[in-house]
Amino acid sequence: xxxxxxxxxxxxxxxxxxxxxxxxxxxxxxxxxxxxxxxxxxxxxxxxxxxxxxxxxxxxxxxxxxxxxxxxxxxxxxxxxxxxxxxxxxxxxxxxxxxxxxxxxxxxxxxxxxxxxxxxxxxxxxxxxxxxxxxxxxxxxxxxxxxxxxxxxx
Numbered sequence: 001x002x003x004x005x006x007x008x009x010x011x012x013x014x015x016x017x018x019x020x021x022x023x024x025x026x027x028x029x030x031x032x033x034x035x036x037x038x039x040x041x042x043x044x045x046x047x048x049x050x051x052x053x054x055x056x057x058x059x060x061x062x063x064x065x066x067x068x069x070x071x072x073x074x075x076x077x078x079x080x081x082x083x084x085x086x087x088x089x090x091x092x093x094x095x096x097x098x099x100x101x102x103x104x105x106x107x108x109x110x111x112x113x114x115x116x117x118x119x120x121x122x123x124x125x126x127x128x129x130x131x132x133x134x135x136x137x138x139x140x141x142x143x144x145x146x147x148x149x150x151x152x153x154x
Contacts, residue, residue, distance in 0.1 A: 002041040014052045040120035
């Protein structure tokens with residue numbers, strides 16, 4: 001069952017993998033040493049992987065992002081939070097999540113007080129009940145059949 005330990009292990013593994021330069025993170029949705037697949041864990045893992053990639057590719061370090069002129073202008077001990085530069089850029093730098101609830105405790109409790117696993121199961125059920133797959137391109141079926149035939153002929 002998805003829980004804090006599973007999320008922690010997935011995060012550490014994904015972060016180390018991404019920091020090492022890998023472009024593939026294995027095991028989304030897997031639990032119990034890969035013997036079990038869980039839809040909620042899959043959605044939690046997707047959020048974890050998205051945030052890991054966001055962290056790895058967080059922002060470019062250049063003259064614009066370093067804001068050296070702004071730092072000189074405001075000075076040591078100055079306040080940057082309400083500056084126009086900060087307010088125009090914070091949403092593009094902050095990670096966004098469908099499953100992580102960042103509300104204050106009171107608002108979270110008023111909205112049902114669900115944990116991440118409960119929200120992930122609810123989202124998974126919603127997807128399973130409502131998803132309408134896009135139709136294949138008209139020639140896709142023939143392409144698949146041709147590919148299988150070619151593979152079988154070898």
